[in-house]
Amino acid sequence: MRTYKLRPWTEIVRLHPDVESGETALAAYAIDLGAIVAGDPNIPAYYRDSLSFWKITYLTSGMRRMIEEVFNRLSGKEGDRVLQLRSPFGGGKSHTLAALYHAVKDRKAFLQAVPEAANLPEIGDVKVAVFDGEKFDAIEGTEISGQRIKTLWGYLAWQLGEYDKVKEHDKNRVAPGGDIIAEILGDNPNLILLDEVLKYIIRAEAVKIENSTLGQQTIEFIQTLTTEVAKTRHSVLVYSLQASLQEAFHREDLLRMLDHLTARVDAKREPVTGDEILHVLRKRLLAEEPSEEDSLEVAEAYANVIRRMKIANAVDEVQRKEAEEESIVIRDRIKKSYPFHPALIDIMKERWASLPNFQRTRGALRFLAICLYKAKKLGVANALVGPGDIPIEDIDVRYALFTEVGQREEFQPVLEADLTGANAKAKEIDKRLASENPALEYVKPAKRLATAILMYSFGGLPRETEEEAVPPGVTEHELLSACVGPDLDSITAQTALKYLRDKCLYLHYDGVRYAFKTIPNINKILEDEVQKVSPDDVSDFIKTTIEQRVSQKTKSAIIWPTESRDIPDNEPRFIFVYLPLEFANFNVKEQEKRAFELLTQYGEKPRIYRNCIGLAIPDKKQIEGLRRSARYLKAIKRIERKKKTLRITKDQENQLKERKQTEEAAFESSLRNLYNSVWLLIIENNQLKIEKLEIGGRAIQSQDIHGRLFELLKDVHNKIFDSLAPRKIVEYMKLGEERTWERTKSIQDAFFQNLDFPRLVDNNVLVKSIIRGVAEGTFGYITLSKVKWEDGKPLFKPEDVVFKRTLNEDEIDLENGLI
Incomplete structure (x- = not known):
């Protein structure tokens, strides 16, 4: 059972029917503007039908302003008539164009869904022309009512009912002049919507038109069109433009040219800004807004945990005040984004946006939709859907993730080794943590942290220049803020993170950021080398180490005898006999039998000097850890000898040094506590017996393996003098x-x-x-x-x-x- 009172989001939130049904096709989350205008029955009804469209649309401040401006200009009011849509996240442009189309074409549905739209001016009958540059073919164009239309100007003129004015221009693929465009526009209200124009121009550049290209003609047409629209009293042109070079397929020349061509007359608009994306996602993915009470309860619970963590780490009063203020911001953001953790949205908005494969808003919608669907179906929902709550173990979720971020095949070994495989390191760590604290069985801290790190491992934070861009990965502070909650405190999370750093094979830590990479870290190289270390190598290493340590303290010790003859007789000195590790595997009866033989026999003869032997007994609880660390230390030494052959990087070398220190500490701890018991031969009631003396919880001053036993016998029990x-x-x-x-x-x-x-x-x-x-x-x-x-x-x-x-x-x- 969970140890926290917050209910999982599945008990509070109702999903949109599409999400509830598991609909994950891109078409369900990507607006096809041309298909909407054509009434294509193959696209979802909530895009085609105006009323249904408004039900899934969150009107951002930018969209509201855009609709108001368009209505004002169509009614004849002064202002910008050429509006450019850009979005840093890449989202909302096509949706805004679709919103303008529905608002103008079906005013009744618009008023029903958005009553405040009644305050907008009357615009009468408006001619609407829509161009989708992603769909319109540069060579074939499109056929409408038996008429082959080849160009952007021909297609717009057809929709405005003025094709005859540019019929020859369309046939010859030559841009019309301003006078003709002005005639087409006339004095009637016209709304022209252009989407993905740059994509079309790139394709059109390949079409030769005598000494020009269709791409160049299209650019000239757009220049003239923007100028003529700006002169009218009732026409408006709204077009979308990519916000970055990456979106523009690195065609900086075209992006700049198209931007500058309209720079004199256009006004640039962002349809979605800041945290409005949170509302957009909720509106599309949920059947209804969560209640204020439910959202606030979860937000306050998470914010309080994060606040306590930040205050605990604060070094002065200034930082403590900052922690209080930041917790308020976090609370408000979680309240807005519930059931999503804002950190998950930030990852997609700020980091994945730089990835070439990421579909921006539509990609985020599709990915989140399948995560919601699978989490509910699998019954693995928590109070929030954060970066660490993605059900990454599900194959469909993994497919959706790598569809957006790329590198699907390259990351398969990463997931298998560290996250989703039967013996994945995160799973092993969670089992260990749950054995120590059963309350963590359902929390799975290591899986949560590892999944979150995976989410942060793609893209990076943009800066003013490319050189300043923050690389993929997440700092410990960012990671903890994204993962802690009422069920997971920061101390436990930090413990799990340390285990992940020590165990995972593909997790990289550069001293600042954690990130999963497709190249193995030093752990993977080390694991491969560990497989080559034989049990005999391990045994020899441990025995040699014990011999070296004991010989520094005494010459009267025998290490790992195989028979009683290995222990000398008739030597007037007390001999500590360190029994081999295998002795710990015998049951008590067998142990006592073998010990009795060593204490009383010298080969086939009775032992003469029986009052000077102490058997050091290995502690079974220490052996596994000792052998493990010994195996790793042997492997580390081998890597150090052939680091040039293995092409060990500087970072890997530093990781190896850190790992060596960790394993040495573990080895020393196990070795120091390996022998905590000494068995002596005594006579009691004329019968030979074995006396067992143990260190137990006694405070022993000596820290070396032999000194501890000598102190036990001499000072604690007065058994040797x-x-x-x-x-x-x-x-x-x-x-x-x-x-x-x-x-x-x-x-x-x-x-x-x-x-x-x-x-x-x-x-x-x-x-x-x-x-x-x-x-x-x-x-x-x-x-x-x-x-x-x-x-x-x-x-x-x-x-x-x-x-x-x-x-x-x-x-x-x-x-x-x-x-």
């Missing part, structure tokens, strides 16, 4: 009135053999204890070379016995001494 009071030798060897002497060799054997004796670090502890005992007068010391034996008893001269005198360590011979 690096010093021994002389009286302990007397006590444990039972020296007294009955037995007044003992060989030092026997003392050594007793301490390292007998399980009820203290465990000593090594036999030097005995040497120091004997030196102290002699100096303090606890006992005397004599070498066996000065002793004679009679009936098993030592005989020696008193003056040969060292007593109450300080000896040097090299004067004590444990193999040949007596106390």
